[in-house]
Amino acid sequence: MAVALILVLVALGSVIFHLVSPWWWTPIASNWQYIDNTIIITFWITGAVFVAVVLFMAYCVYRFRHQAGQQAHYEPENKRLEWWLTIVTGVGVAAMLTPGLFVWREFITVPDDATDIEIFGQQWQWSFRLPGPDGKLATSDARLISPDNPLGINKDDPKSKDDVVIEGGELHLPIGKPVKALLRSADVLHDFYVPELRAKMDMVPGQVSYIWFTPTRTGTFDVLCAELCGVGHPQMRGKLVIQEQKDYQAWLERQTSQGFARLAPSPVE
Amino acid sequence: MVDVPLGPGGVVAPTDIDDVELYHPHSWVTKYVFAQDAKVIAIQYALVALSVGLIALVLSWLMRLQLGFPGVFAFIDANAYYQFITMHGMMMVVYVLTALFLGGFGNYLIPLMVGARDMVFPYVNMLSFWVYLLAVLVLVASFFAPGGPTGAGWTLYPPQAILSGTPGGQEWGIILMLASLMIFIIGFTMGGLNYVVTVLQARARGMTLMRMPLTVWGIFTASFMALLAFPALFVGAVMMLFDRIFGTSFFMPAIVEMGQPLDRSGGSPLLFQHLFWFFGHPEVYIVALPAFGIVSDLISTHARRNIFGYRMMVWALLAIGALSFVVWAHHMYVSGMNPYFGFFFATTTLIIAIPTAIKVYNWILTLWRGNIHLNVPMLFALAFIVTFVNGGLTGLFLGNVVVDVPLSDTMFVVAHFHMVMGVAPILVIFGAIYHWYPKVTGRMLNDTLGKIHFWVTFLGAYLIFFPMHYLGLMGIPRRYHDIADMSFVPQSAHTLNAFITIVALFVGAIQMIFVFNLFWSLRHGRPSGGNPWRATTLEWQTPETPPPHGNWGKEVPVVYRWAYDYSVPGADQDFLPQNQPGTARTAAGPAHG
Numbered sequence: 097m098a099v100a101l102i103l104v105l106v107a108l109g110s111v112i113f114h115l116v117s118p119w120w121w122t123p124i125a126s127n128w129q130y131i132d133n134t135i136i137i138t139f140w141i142t143g144a145v146f147v148a149v150v151l152f153m154a155y156c157v158y159r160f161r162h163q164a165g166q167q168a169h170y171e172p173e174n175k176r177l178e179w180w181l182t183i184v185t186g187v188g189v190a191a192m193l194t195p196g197l198f199v200w201r202e203f204i205t206v207p208d209d210a211t212d213i214e215i216f217g218q219q220w221q222w223s224f225r226l227p228g229p230d231g232k233l234a235t236s237d238a239r240l241i242s243p244d245n246p247l248g249i250n251k252d253d254p255k256s257k258d259d260v261v262i263e264g265g266e267l268h269l270p271i272g273k274p275v276k277a278l279l280r281s282a283d284v285l286h287d288f289y290v291p292e293l294r295a296k297m298d299m300v301p302g303q304v305s306y307i308w309f310t311p312t313r314t315g316t317f318d319v320l321c322a323e324l325c326g327v328g329h330p331q332m333r334g335k336l337v338i339q340e341q342k343d344y345q346a347w348l349e350r351q352t353s354q355g356f357a358r359l360a361p362s363p364v365e
Numbered sequence: 366m367v368d369v370p371l372g373p374g375g376v377v378a379p380t381d382i383d384d385v386e387l388y389h390p391h392s393w394v395t396k397y398v399f400a401q402d403a404k405v406i407a408i409q410y411a412l413v414a415l416s417v418g419l420i421a422l423v424l425s426w427l428m429r430l431q432l433g434f435p436g437v438f439a440f441i442d443a444n445a446y447y448q449f450i451t452m453h454g455m456m457m458v459v460y461v462l463t464a465l466f467l468g469g470f471g472n473y474l475i476p477l478m479v480g481a482r483d484m485v486f487p488y489v490n491m492l493s494f495w496v497y498l499l500a501v502l503v504l505v506a507s508f509f510a511p512g513g514p515t516g517a518g519w520t521l522y523p524p525q526a527i528l529s530g531t532p533g534g535q536e537w538g539i540i541l542m543l544a545s546l547m548i549f550i551i552g553f554t555m556g557g558l559n560y561v562v563t564v565l566q567a568r569a570r571g572m573t574l575m576r577m578p579l580t581v582w583g584i585f586t587a588s589f590m591a592l593l594a595f596p597a598l599f600v601g602a603v604m605m606l607f608d609r610i611f612g613t614s615f616f617m618p619a620i621v622e623m624g625q626p627l628d629r630s631g632g633s634p635l636l637f638q639h640l641f642w643f644f645g646h647p648e649v650y651i652v653a654l655p656a657f658g659i660v661s662d663l664i665s666t667h668a669r670r671n672i673f674g675y676r677m678m679v680w681a682l683l684a685i686g687a688l689s690f691v692v693w694a695h696h697m698y699v700s701g702m703n704p705y706f707g708f709f710f711a712t713t714t715l716i717i718a719i720p721t722a723i724k725v726y727n728w729i730l731t732l733w734r735g736n737i738h739l740n741v742p743m744l745f746a747l748a749f750i751v752t753f754v755n756g757g758l759t760g761l762f763l764g765n766v767v768v769d770v771p772l773s774d775t776m777f778v779v780a781h782f783h784m785v786m787g788v789a790p791i792l793v794i795f796g797a798i799y800h801w802y803p804k805v806t807g808r809m810l811n812d813t814l815g816k817i818h819f820w821v822t823f824l825g826a827y828l829i830f831f832p833m834h835y836l837g838l839m840g841i842p843r844r845y846h847d848i849a850d851m852s853f854v855p856q857s858a859h860t861l862n863a864f865i866t867i868v869a870l871f872v873g874a875i876q877m878i879f880v881f882n883l884f885w886s887l888r889h890g891r892p893s894g895g896n897p898w899r900a901t902t903l904e905w906q907t908p909e910t911p912p913p914h915g916n917w918g919k920e921v922p923v924v925y926r927w928a929y930d931y932s933v934p935g936a937d938q939d940f941l942p943q944n945q946p947g948t949a950r951t952a953a954g955p956a957h958g
Contacts, residue, residue, distance in 0.1 A: 099739055099747070102824075106751060110831060119835035119861065121771075122853045134768050142758035149729060149754050153747060156732035160668075161739065167939060168670035168932035169734035177730075178674050178723070185722040189761075193715045196765040197708055203767055204704040219530045219623060239630075241621040248621075279701070282621045284525035285634060287699065287774060291840030291853055294771040298701040300634055301524060302618025305701035318852050322699075322774035322842045324518045326530030327443045330845040 097161075103154035107147045114143065125292035125313040125338060127274075130199045132294070138192050145188070203295070206308040210274040215267070216247050217279075217286030217299045220328035222265040222319060223247060226348065228258025238282060238301065248282070260351050265319065265334030270344040274310040289322035290336050298323050311338040389914050399495075401487035402914045403472040406494050408805070410468035413498055418461045419880075420505070422873050424453040428846075433866025435847045444532045446846035447516030452508075454519030455542065458648065459549060460501055462790055466655035467553070467591065468497060470797060471560045471584045473805070477904035478581050480569025480922045480944075482915045484559045493559070496552030504545040512536025518844060520645075523616035523637050527609040530623070539609060543602040550595045560588040569903070569944075571924030575679065576943070578902045578928040579672060582679055583658020586686045587651045593690070594647035601640035608632070638700055642693035649786050650689040654682055656793040657724055660746050662928070663796050664728055666900045667743035668735030669939050671929035674727040681720035688717045698769045707766040714764035718757070725754055736932065736939070740898070741815035745796025748823040749789050755827075756785025759834060774844075777837025780830045788826040795822065795879070802883075803897045807910050808890030814882045818875060825872035829865050836861065901940050902928050 124132060160168075212233050214225035225247055227233045234249050234256030241248035246263060249256050269275055279288055281299040288307070289296045292315075295307045319334035339347065390396040400406055428449045431441040441449070472490070476483050484490045507514040516532030517525060517539060529535040533542075564585045568577075577585075604615040608629075616637045617629035665672040672678060694702065694710045728750055737743065759781040763769045772778065795818070802810050836858055841848055848854055848862075896905040908918045922944040930941035941947065 099744065103747070103751070106824075106827065110755075113832065113835075117832075117835050118855070118857050119832070119839050121838050122840055128771075131767055131771055134765070135762065135771075138762050138765065138768055142761055146754055146758055149725065150751055152729055153732060153750060156729065156735070157737055157739070157747070160732065160735045161737045162669075166736050168668065168736040170671060170932050170934055171673070171734075172671050172929070173674050173676065174730075178677050178726075181726045182719060182723060185719050189715045189718050192761060192765055193711065196711060196767050199767040200704075200707050200711065203770065204707070218621070238619045238621055239626065241626070243624070283623075284528060284530065284620075285522055289774070289842065291771070296770060296773070297699050300701040301620050302633065303635075303701060316852075320842055320851070324447075324522070324525065324844045326525050326528070326534075327447060327516065327532060328530065330443070330847055333850070 097158065100154045100158035100161075103150055103157065107150035107154070111143065111147060114139070122291045123313070124294060125290075125311060125315065125317060126294055127310040127312055128203075128294040130195075130202065134192075134195050134199055137195060141188055141192055203307075206276045206306070207274050210276040210308050212276050212278060213267075213269075214247070214278045214280060215288050215299070216282070217288070217321065217325070217332070218282035219284060219326050220321070220332035221263075222267075222288075222332070222334035224262040224267045225249070226260040226262070226351070227255075228260055228352070230255060230258055233278065234259055236280065238280075241282060247280075258352075260348070262351060266337065267319070267334065268337045268339055268344055268347045269311050270341045271311050271314055271338050272341075274308060276306055276308045279305045279307070284325045285323045286321050286325050286332070287323035289320045290317050291320075292317050293336075296322055314338045314340060396914075399491060401483070401491045403476050403484045403487070403490060404805075404912065404914075404916075406490055407469050407472035407474075409494050410464055410472060410497065413501060414461050414465040414469060417456050417501060418465075419876075421453045421456040421461060422876065424449045424456075426870060426873055428453065429866040429869045431846055432848075433863040435849065441846070443846050444513075444516060447518070447844075448514045448532050448538070450844065451516050451519055451521075451542075452504075452514050455546075456504070457787065458519065458652070459546070460504065462652045462786070463553070463591070463648070464497060465794060466652060466790070467560065467584060467588055468494065468556055470580075470655060470659065471556070471588065473801070474580055474904060475560055475563050475584060476567070477804075477907070477912065477916060478578050478902055479564060479567060479572055480903050480917070480924060481563060481567035482917060482921065485563045485567050486555075486559050489555045490559050493552050493556035496548060496555065500545045500549035500552060503541055503548060507533070507538050507541035507545075510537035510541060512538055515539040515542045517542075520638075520641060521605070522641075523605055523608065523634055524618075524620060527605065528620075528622055540606065543606045543609075546602050547599060550599045553591060553595060557588045557592045560584060561592065569922050569924050572903075572943075575676065576924060576927040578658070579661035579675070579678055579682070580655070580658040580902075582682055583654040583656070583661075586682050587654040590647045590654075590686050590689065591651045594644045594651065597640045598644035601637055601644070604640075605637065635697075635700060635702055638697055638702075639694070642696045643690075645696065646693040647686075647689045649782075650685055652786055652790050654686065656749070656790040657682065659797045660749050660793050661724075661728065661731075662900075662902065663742045663746040663793075663800055664731050665929055665931060666800075666898050667740050667746070668732055668737045669931045670731055670735035671931050672727065673730040673733075674723075675927065675929060677723055678727055681723045684720040685717060685724075688713060688720070692717060692764075695764050695766070695769070698766050699773050711764060711766035715761065718761060718764075721757060725750065725757075740799075741810070741812060741819060742796040742800035742898075744816070744819045744823075745792045745799065748819070749792045749796065752784050752792060752823075752827065753789040755831070756781055756783075756789055760785060771840075772837060774842055775837035776841050776843055777834050779843045780833035780837060783833075784830045788830060792823065792826075795819070798883075800898065801904075802886070803893030803910070804904055804907075805911055806887055806890070807893055808886050809893045809897060810886045810890060811882050814878050814885075818879045818882070821872060821875040825868050825875070828868050829872065832861055833865060899938070899940050901926075901930055901942050903943050906942050906944055 216223040234253035279299040286299040321332040515538035607613040614629040614632035617632040619630040895910040
């Protein structure tokens with residue numbers, strides 16, 4: 097009896113905790129509302145299954161607990177029931193997987209009008225590169241990295257002339273414009289992680305990975321590293337500032353005028 | 366030595382010595398230390414694994430102290446914190462759970478449950494344990510090595526695992542870790558071959574595969590998988606050792622470390638991740654399948670009811686085992702691998718939910734119309750279902766590629782895998798120890814202590830890990846020794862962290878009741894008799910309890926029925942042992958012969 101009651105409390109307690117929990121996701125600041133919706137669908141389906149299973153157990157424990165003279169029912173199999181349950185499970189799984197795969201296609205298909213930017217990680221700081229007026233980033237290679245060229249930009253590439261390099265970890269982006277972030281690392285794995293964007297991806301030395309998103313809300317957001325990168329991992333911080341177009345433009349012009357003066361690496365605070 | 370009488374013509378007549386005699390150890394050392402008896406080896410494995418578990422428990426306390434009360438304990442700096450999480454993770458997954466389920470329960474239960482006298486290769490079996498012990502010693506030695514153990518995270522991702530920015534990366538830590546893993550795999554291979562061959566070759570007459578208890582099926586499938594999966598980790602470890610010691614570039618592309626270019630190029634960090642998870646995902650099921658098997662038998666025995674849908678349970682086990690080799694990259698959705706892999710691995714991962722769900726249904730349908738005895742092993746089995754279902758369902762979030770994107774590398778992942786492959790299998794281990802302790806020692810564990818241990822462990826673990834999911838949902842990343850200065854984290858999250866820490870300390874401390882019970886009951890436990898749970902499987906039918914070397918006395922048992930003849934209508938007791946003649950039965954019911 098007590099056991100059945102506690103099982104019921106576990107099931108209901110979990111649901112109540114879910115409903116009243118003050119710990120919930122951060123308000124979204126990108127176009128990935130789809131991801132949040134898929135999470136909600138998944139919560140509903142899995143929550144229903146969890147409650148059903150635990151309540152069923154609680155009922156069994158209450159109803160079929162041992163009493164004098166009681167005998168269990170002998171029934172090795174019930175093919176019909178087993179197949180029926182399998183099919184229902186398959187349908188539930190498909191209901192979660194299908195929207196998931198559609199959103200994933202969306203997630204990895206970058207729109208044509210996205211602006212390329214570069215996010216560059218090294219132990220333990222962030223740097224960024226914006227393409228300048230030509231809208232294109234120059235090629236790069238880790239072997240070109242030097243104190244004069246902290247991101248290893250290929251200076252022979254004509255597109256490098258107007259690239260804007262930002263060291264010290266504050267990236268500004270305009271609201272409403274899709275961005276394709278090319279992700280590079282100088283040394284170990286890092287991961288560009290802004291909880292409000294929902295999108296994240298590892299940065300792997302020796303290759304370029306990417307994510308894309310459209311900022312949908314102005315504000316200043318924390319940039320964290322989400323892939324263990326050594327002992328300074330939790331201190332690898334930056335800021336993402338989403339601004340209206342004209343504020344962004346003003347910021348960008350300040351960066352461009354300072355850009356050439358700042359080619360030497362600035363010490364991390 | 367046995368005095369061998371010579372027959373006529375000076376030849377030994379084969380019938381003059383019982384074959385049992387040939388097995389027996391003849392000194393204290395060969396009986397208890399360099400033992401070849403699978404049951405003694407099992408206890409050796411279990412004691413070492415439980416000791417490592419206690420070390421891992423203390424490490425988890427230390428990391429929880431830092432998370433709950435950051436900065437209060439000055440000795441837990443970032444360096445130490447990363448060393449603690451790394452060692453905790455690797456110890457629990459490999460040196461505790463794998464070793465305990467396969468080396469411990471596998472050794473004890475396989476020969477007894479299939480009606481064999483011992484493992485087929487007893488000497489190799491003994492070596493397996495000693496090599497395992499060596500692996501543990503090498504691992505523990507890294508605590509005392511210069512620079513301390515590695516702090517690379519239990520996944521040991523290069524390049525950071527072997528660079529100076531990571532504790533132990535350029536010192537001894539990572540070398541000892543990789544060496545220890547390689548030694549462990551060598552030891553496991555010896556044991557694993559034994560388990561598989563014993564199940565295939567040494568079953569008693571009448572013990573067809575489809576009459577085996579699910580415990581044996583689970584351990585057998587897991588051993589088979591481990592033999593296929595561990596080599597991937599082995600070669601990964603060899604390659605990383607070469608990268609670390611000889612300066613090769615298997616996993617090292619051109620890198621500029623702290624402003625200094627390294628003399629490496631061309632390697633792929635992702636290659637290691639593929640090798641690691643090709644091992645790592647099957648590893649999850651290597652831990653889970655024995656737990657599935659054991660819990661099936663606990664539920665059936667204590668509900669006095671045949672396991673529901675036995676054949677489906679066996680096929681589900683095998684399906685999970687096979688599928689688990691094609692889902693590994695779901696750990697790598699945000700690793701920077703080709704994003705199109707996401708479609709394939711999300712699909713395979715969610716498909717694996719179907720056989721897993723079938724197992725859950727059949728467990729709870731076994732309870733339906735049962736005659737449920739809420740003994741301590743049964744309580745643990747029920748709690749296993751709750752935590753396993755909870756952890757399995759959150760797996761559907763993480764397996765569904767796009768849902769994983771915001772959640773990966775957050776505390777949600779930590780909560781998920783602790784619930785599903787930490788708490789759930791450990792509850793089964795506890796249940797199994799309460800269940801089989803009487804066979805091992807001839808005495809029952811104390812019931813009251815067992816119930817206290819159960820309730821605190823189950824409810825406490827749930828209170829630790831259930832709310833933790835919500836910290837991850839909020840966005841708090843894992844592997845942060847301090848979550849200060851995050852604008853999106855409210856004060857209440859720190860309070861929740863402190864709460865989790867306090868519960869974790871309490872639940873950890875209560876485990877001492879269990880340890881005490883193990884020792885106390887050895888002398889003071891109620892004598893159990895040979896079959897205290899009135900169970901059908903062969904290990905409960907041994908002529909003596911605890912079973913001596915050779916298990917069966919003069920005659921090995923003959924099997925007449927499947928493992929689940931509980932509450933058969935018309936029978937004069939509510940269980941029919943597998944070796945009891947009469948109407949033969951299989952999973953499909955009264956059988957053809």
